[in-house]
Amino acid sequence: MENPSPILYISLLLGLLSVSAIAIGRQVLKTRRTESTLTRLQNKLSKEKGSAQEYYELGSIYLDKRLFTQAVNALQKAIKAEDLTDVESAAVYNALGFAYFAQDQFDLAIRHYKEATKLDPSYTTAFNNLGHAYERKQLTSQALSAYEQALAIDAENQTAKRRAESLRKRLAPSTNS
Numbered sequence: 001m002e003n004p005s006p007i008l009y010i011s012l013l014l015g016l017l018s019v020s021a022i023a024i025g026r027q028v029l030k031t032r033r034t035e036s037t038l039t040r041l042q043n044k045l046s047k048e049k050g051s052a053q054e055y056y057e058l059g060s061i062y063l064d065k066r067l068f069t070q071a072v073n074a075l076q077k078a079i080k081a082e083d084l085t086d087v088e089s090a091a092v093y094n095a096l097g098f099a100y101f102a103q104d105q106f107d108l109a110i111r112h113y114k115e116a117t118k119l120d121p122s123y124t125t126a127f128n129n130l131g132h133a134y135e136r137k138q139l140t141s142q143a144l145s146a147y148e149q150a151l152a153i154d155a156e157n158q159t160a161k162r163r164a165e166s167l168r169k170r171l172a173p174s175t176n177s
Contacts (some may be wrong), residue, residue: 017111034061045077052081056092071099090120094129101133109133116147124150128159140167 017104041058044050050058059074075096078084084092097112110133116126131146150160 007034026040038059047073050077052078052084052088052092055081055096056084056088059092059099063095063102066102068099068102072096073114075099082163086119090116090123090126093119094123097126097129097133101129101136104136106133106137109135122153124154124157124160127153128157128163131160131163135163135167140170143167144171 008156010046037057038061041050041054041061045054045058053076055078059071059078062068062071075092078092079089081097093112097116099171100106100112101109110130113126113130113133116123117130120126127146127150131143131150134140134143134146144164147160147164147167150157151164155161
């Protein structure tokens, strides 16, 4: 009777290579799709005025690529297009806040996150982002308030739970006096 180990190892290797090839293939397709959308939107929007949705989509692609200045420009055009509902506008303002946050422009980020929460008071992601921006500005009580607003909307929000708990510990008076 032969030793089954070489067959087992080759089968296992072939399986791992197959899974890797599928994962790489999916990533290549996703990247090609994103790049073709980027090219299409850039070409269209350089020639004519687009819709708010098109500017938002372009801004989102720029955010994914970490091209924050270009993202800000595209997202500001989305806001100026004025063909968005309040919920859609909230998403644009949140994305704009994220672009400013990524550039360490926390005051601008906070302003846009607040606008997003005003337009859509149930937007937990914007409240989480607002809390994070306040934390970066060392405004602990405002950060806690933003996380608590997120928890009031979604009590199972893990980010808000974790951050609020941490901030409460920081704000609690020391009992070792």
